[in-house]
Amino acid sequence: MSPVPVLFYxxxxxxxxxxxxxxxxxxxxxxxxxxxxxxxxxxKEEVIPITLAAFVxxxxxxxxxxxxxxxxxxxxxxxxxxxxxxxxxxxGSIIGGVVGAYIGGYIASKAIGKESCSCDAFAPAxxxxxxxxxxxxxxxxxxxxxxxxxxxxxxxxxxxxxxxYLAHPAPLYDILFNLIWFGVLLALRDHKWMQxxxxxxxGVAGYAFFRFFVEFVRNNRLLAxxxxxxxxxxxxxxxxxxxxxxxxxxxxxxxxxxM
Amino acid sequence: MAEQPESDKPAEGASxxxxxxxxxxxxxxxxxxxxxxxxxxxxxxxxxxxxxTFTFPSRLWNELLALFELLFLLLFFxxxxxxxxxxxxxxxxxxxxxLSAIALNLTITLLVGMTxxxxxxxxxxxxxx
Numbered sequence: 001m002s003p004v005p006v007l008f009y010x011x012x013x014x015x016x017x018x019x020x021x022x023x024x025x026x027x028x029x030x031x032x033x034x035x036x037x038x039x040x041x042x043x044k045e046e047v048i049p050i051t052l053a054a055f056v057x058x059x060x061x062x063x064x065x066x067x068x069x070x071x072x073x074x075x076x077x078x079x080x081x082x083x084x085x086x087x088x089x090x091x092g093s094i095i096g097g098v099v100g101a102y103i104g105g106y107i108a109s110k111a112i113g114k115e116s117c118s119c120d121a122f123a124p125a126x127x128x129x130x131x132x133x134x135x136x137x138x139x140x141x142x143x144x145x146x147x148x149x150x151x152x153x154x155x156x157x158x159x160x161x162x163x164x165y166l167a168h169p170a171p172l173y174d175i176l177f178n179l180i181w182f183g184v185l186l187a188l189r190d191h192k193w194m195q196x197x198x199x200x201x202x203g204v205a206g207y208a209f210f211r212f213f214v215e216f217v218r219n220n221r222l223l224a225x226x227x228x229x230x231x232x233x234x235x236x237x238x239x240x241x242x243x244x245x246x247x248x249x250x251x252x253x254x255x256x257x258x259m
Numbered sequence: 260m261a262e263q264p265e266s267d268k269p270a271e272g273a274s275x276x277x278x279x280x281x282x283x284x285x286x287x288x289x290x291x292x293x294x295x296x297x298x299x300x301x302x303x304x305x306x307x308x309x310x311x312t313f314t315f316p317s318r319l320w321n322e323l324l325a326l327f328e329l330l331f332l333l334l335f336f337x338x339x340x341x342x343x344x345x346x347x348x349x350x351x352x353x354x355x356x357x358l359s360a361i362a363l364n365l366t367i368t369l370l371v372g373m374t375x376x377x378x379x380x381x382x383x384x385x386x387x388x
Contacts, residue, residue, distance in 0.1 A: 013374050015373050015374065016373060016374065016375065016376050018376070019369070019373035019374070019375065020373050023369045023370065023372070023373060026369065048355075049347075049351070049358070052355070052358045052359065052362050053347075053358060055362055055365070056358055056361050056362050056365065059365050075329060075333075076329055079332065079333045080329075080332045080333075080336065081301070081336040082305055082308075084365065085365065085367070085368045087368050087369075087372040087374075087375045088375050090372075091372070107344055107347060108347065110348075111344075111348050140376075
């Protein structure tokens with residue numbers, strides 16, 4: 001398997017796999033939100049501001065979080081509004097994007113007067129978009145794919161891509177997980193316990209759990225305790241969501257009448 | 260057919276909360292204030308920042324200037340976010356206009372980004388000034 005950084009040319013202009021699948025993934029995610037919105041009878045007065053806010057929040061979160069994951073030397077890029085519109089700088093981190101999209105969508109929901117969270121429509125869309133976006137990461141051999149491995153499915157990463165060894169195809173693990181997770185979230189979307197924002201929280205917790213482990217075979221910078229910034233963020237997200245579910249479960253059992 | 264989840268129903272208090280029902284023309288006016296206003300203000304700040312090329316003979320002063328520029332851009336970024344959130348609750352259509360302007364810029368960035376070998380900040384990023 002060789003890297004495919006350029007997918008095709010349009011009038012001599014190269015279309016790079018990373019950027020192409022990032023955009024394709026976002027469009028697929030947006031399309032899925034649209035399908036879910038119709039199924040959930042959202043009005044366009046709700047869909048448009050919430051989706052726009054989630055998109056902008058996600059893009060901002062993805063870039064700003066780089067400050068935490070990659071270090072303070074990235075401050076001139078991560079904290080500069082104009083750098084967000086520089087196509088030479090990559091999109092940033094998925095985890096930061098998810099958190100930013102959640103915050104943006106939540107604020108927009110409150111601003112238009114929805115008293116409860118309507119963000120569950122985004123849960124399967126998020127998994128689908130990530131699965132598609134990761135195709136670009138794999139084809140472009142981003143971050144030299146992963147750590148060296150002797151496993152039979154290891155992919156040879158050329159030296160010019162930072163490798164020179166057989167590596168874990170970490171983006172493929174991500175794709176596989178997210179496709180399965182997409183199916184799980186679809187199956188759970190009408191469950192009575194998975195409403196009012198719980199499906200999205202469950203979706204994020206699942207991805208955080210997976211991401212914590214897949215980071216061990218990725219080449220990201222270690223931040224503290226022998227863990228990468230993405231792992232630390234995943235732990236915080238996962239624990240926060242578990243605590244929320246436990247407290248919510250306790251409150252529900254307190255409120256429900258004694259049998 | 261699945262019942263519509265409780266969370267997806269419009270809030271009953273939503274209409275009571277909004278101070279005033281805007282007419283169609285007022286909504287368009289507010290949207291345009293947000294959309295065009297964002298371009299004008301952001302464009303002006305961008306012009307000032309990119310054209311302000313002071314250089315001092317001292318390295319320390321130049322480093323301080325770079326720090327000041329970073330601080331200024333950070334404050335401008337924060338001010339935009341705060342303005343966006345406050346407007347979302349008070350003048351929703353202006354906020355929607357601002358949000359649309361930012362989203363349009365980001366969409367253009369993503370489209371142009373397909374022609375650039377830009378990864379997640381590394382290794383192909385070109386540092387800005």
